[in-house]
Amino acid sequence: MAYTREGETREKVFQFMRERILAGRPPTVREVQEAFGFHAVETARHHLENLVVEGKLRQETGKARGYSLPEARGLLYVPLLGRVQAGPLTTAVEEPEGYVPVMQERARGELFALRVRGESMKDAGILPGDIAIVRRQPRADSGDIVVALVEDEATVKRLRLNRKRIELHAENPDFPPIIPPPGEVIILGKVIETRRYYELVAQS
Amino acid sequence: MAYTREGETREKVFQFMRERILAGRPPTVREVQEAFGFHAVETARHHLENLVVEGKLRQETGKARGYSLPEARGLLYVPLLGRVQAGPLTTAVEEPEGYVPVMQERARGELFALRVRGESMKDAGILPGDIAIVRRQPRADSGDIVVALVEDEATVKRLRLNRKRIELHAENPDFPPIIPPPGEVIILGKVIETRRYYELVAQS
DNA sequence: ACTAATAACAGACATTTGTCTTATTTGTCA
DNA sequence: TGACAAATAAGACAAATGTCTGTTATTAGT
Numbered sequence: 001m002a003y004t005r006e007g008e009t010r011e012k013v014f015q016f017m018r019e020r021i022l023a024g025r026p027p028t029v030r031e032v033q034e035a036f037g038f039h040a041v042e043t044a045r046h047h048l049e050n051l052v053v054e055g056k057l058r059q060e061t062g063k064a065r066g067y068s069l070p071e072a073r074g075l076l077y078v079p080l081l082g083r084v085q086a087g088p089l090t091t092a093v094e095e096p097e098g099y100v101p102v103m104q105e106r107a108r109g110e111l112f113a114l115r116v117r118g119e120s121m122k123d124a125g126i127l128p129g130d131i132a133i134v135r136r137q138p139r140a141d142s143g144d145i146v147v148a149l150v151e152d153e154a155t156v157k158r159l160r161l162n163r164k165r166i167e168l169h170a171e172n173p174d175f176p177p178i179i180p181p182p183g184e185v186i187i188l189g190k191v192i193e194t195r196r197y198y199e200l201v202a203q204s
Numbered sequence: 205m206a207y208t209r210e211g212e213t214r215e216k217v218f219q220f221m222r223e224r225i226l227a228g229r230p231p232t233v234r235e236v237q238e239a240f241g242f243h244a245v246e247t248a249r250h251h252l253e254n255l256v257v258e259g260k261l262r263q264e265t266g267k268a269r270g271y272s273l274p275e276a277r278g279l280l281y282v283p284l285l286g287r288v289q290a291g292p293l294t295t296a297v298e299e300p301e302g303y304v305p306v307m308q309e310r311a312r313g314e315l316f317a318l319r320v321r322g323e324s325m326k327d328a329g330i331l332p333g334d335i336a337i338v339r340r341q342p343r344a345d346s347g348d349i350v351v352a353l354v355e356d357e358a359t360v361k362r363l364r365l366n367r368k369r370i371e372l373h374a375e376n377p378d379f380p381p382i383i384p385p386p387g388e389v390i391i392l393g394k395v396i397e398t399r400r401y402y403e404l405v406a407q408s
Numbered sequence: 409a410c411t412a413a414t415a416a417c418a419g420a421c422a423t424t425t426g427t428c429t430t431a432t433t434t435g436t437c438a
Numbered sequence: 439t440g441a442c443a444a445a446t447a448a449g450a451c452a453a454a455t456g457t458c459t460g461t462t463a464t465t466a467g468t
Contacts, residue, residue, distance in 0.1 A: 009445085022281050022303075025230060025269060028425055040447040045427070047445090064268035064425055064454060065229060077226050101305045125400065127329040145402060195399045196329065198349060213415085232455060244417040249457070251415090268424060268455055 009036070013047045014056050017067060026065040076102045078133060080113040102133060102193070110136045112189070114147070114154065120170035121145070121156055130196045132156055134189040149186040150178060156191060213240070217251045218260050221271060230269040280306045282337060284317040306337060306397070314340045316393070318351070318358065324374035325349070325360055334400045336360055338393040353390040354382060360395060 016035055020027045027035070033044040048067060051057040060066035077099040100113045116130040124145065126132070132147065140146045142161040147154055148168055157168035157178065166185050168178040220239055224231045231239070237248040252271060255261040264270035281303040304317045320334040328349065330336070336351065344350045346365040351358055352372055361372035361382065370389050372382040 021228070024225065024228070024272065026228075028268070029427090030425065038446075040449090041425090042427085042429095042448080043446050062426065062453065064232070066426080068228065101307060103305060122329070125326070125329045125331040125334070130329070190402075192403045193399060193401050195397060197397050198394075199396045233457090234455070242416075244419090245455090246418080246457085246459095247416050266423065266456060270456080 010047050010050060012036070013044070014051055017048070017051070017057060018069060021067065021069055026067050028065055076111065078102050078111040078113050080115070080131065100131060100133065100195075108135065111192075112136065116156055116194075118155070120172050120175040121158075122172045124158065124171035126156060126171075126194055127196065130194050132191045133193040133195070135192050136189040138187055140187060140190045145191040147188045147191060149188055150180065154188060159187070214251050214254060216240070217248070218255055221252070221255070221261060222273060225271065225273055230271045232269055280315065282306050282315045282317045284319070284335065304335060304337065304399075312339065315396075316340065320360055320398075322359070324376050324379040325362075326376045328362065328375035330360060330375075330398055331400065334398050336395045337397040337399070339396050340393040342391055344391060344394045349395040351392045351395060353392055354384065354388075358392060363391070 013032060013036065016032065017027065020031075029045045029048060030041055032038075032048065033041050036044065038044050048057065048059070052059045052067075055070060058068050058070040060068070078101075080098045080100050102111060111133060113131055113133045116126055116132050117128055119128060121127075126145075134147050140159050142159060144159050145156060146159045146168075147156055148159075150168070155168070157170060160167040160169055160177075165182065166180065166187075168180070168185070170177065217236060217240065220236065221231065224235075233249045233252065234245055236242075236252065237245050240248065242248050252261065252263070256263045256271075259274060262272045262274045264272070282305075284302045284304050306315060315337060317335055317337045320330055320336050321332055323332060325331075330349075338351050344363050346363060348363050349360060350363045350372075351360055352363075354372070359372070361374060364371040364373055364381075369386065370384065370391075372384070372389070374381065
């Protein structure tokens with residue numbers, strides 16, 4: 001192995017580590033060694049040790065494959081619920097249709113995802129078929145986009161609070177606001193993210 | 205440990221494995237043992253072995269933390285490019301602003317992400333600030349939403365091909381279609397997904 | 409009650425893997 | 439050039455970890 005200065009190799013080692021860690025399983029020291037063609041294990045370990053000192057990696061000393069990214073923002077897999085209905089969602093979680101990866105930094109509280117139906121939020125840029133990622137919470141602020149249970153049906157609407165009176169507004173002139181009698185609405189949670197897939201993928 | 209039948213414990217072991225694997229680092233056999241309070245390592249290994257036979261887990265025999273999910277739906281981390289400009293994007297990739305996790309099954313080809321600017325695609329449900337995930341490709345079909353380079357600026361528009369003549373249509377009556385002279389437009393790629401975050405998160 | 413099958417337990421062993429110690433090479437700077 | 443630091447190398451050791459062999463419970467079915 002040629003001798004290099006200025007930590008060029010170290011940077012490459014870091015790239016390699018990040019790639020492998022993000023891919024699912026952190027590599028062993030010897031795997032790093034092989035990947036870079038070092039003749040000695042220690043060379044690889046030396047780089048890793050320095051990367052830890054520099055703060056670019058974190059380490060659980062002694063453990064196998066103990067290196068991780070300090071950003072550590074692992075992923076959270078959020079269940080995509082097919083249909084959202086009264087009983088199941090408020091209590092247990094039914095069998096999910098799939099899982100959606102969400103950055104953990106966004107994941108305060110319990111999350112779930114559902115497919116948006118209807119055009120009522122069109123002017124807010126939420127179209128039918130979009131995925132809404134929701135944090136389950138029983139109340140929300142005025143102006144938040146929420147998922148509420150109206151007549152045993154989950155709908156996405158913008159919440160307005162008028163003197164503590166709940167109003168659910170569509171963002172589409174064709175849909176009138178819903179102003180239900182107090183106690184008749186259950187807010188399931190707040191929409192924290194929406195997604196739209198333009199290419200359909202074969203089901204697993 | 206109580207004796208259980210019907211693989212109830214096994215199912216829980218699988219749940220545990222999936223959680224941990226998705227979280228970033230597969231657990232060791234002994235970590236499974238501890239998590240379930242087994243008195244013997246072999247008990248944990250026995251469950252794992254059976255899960256492999258059942259096809260619910262995959263294993264790289266002998267290696268530390270060698271269990272993985274057969275679905276193998278690893279994640280891909282797509283670089284979120286701050287500004288998209290002429291030179292850099294068509295050649296090398298500039299320093300990314302961050303990374304966006306994308307399900308690998310969607311990841312044919314090379315992906316990148318960028319932040320949408322302007323209201324020109326409002327009626328297609330794409331608002332300023334949205335994240336567009338793009339597969340880099342030099343051409344696309346009529347009707348696709350693409351990222352194109354017009355006058356050294358990247359814009360998101362809907363592609364229309366009129367007798368092989370490229371037209372870039374906004375989805376907003378306030379914006380006229382762009383019909384550039386042939387050869388003047390560079391298509392950077394096709395938008396395969398859009399996202400919108402409703403809660404800002406502290407920057408790292 | 410007897411048998412078969414699965415689950416759990418116990419202990420030992422072998423491989424993988426992290427770490428340490430020491431030495432050699434290579435580049436930087438006075 | 440000589441001193442110093444960083445990078446690389448070699449080998450050994452110890453801890454972590456996967457695997458094996460044999461035994462004991464627990465349950466279902468006859």
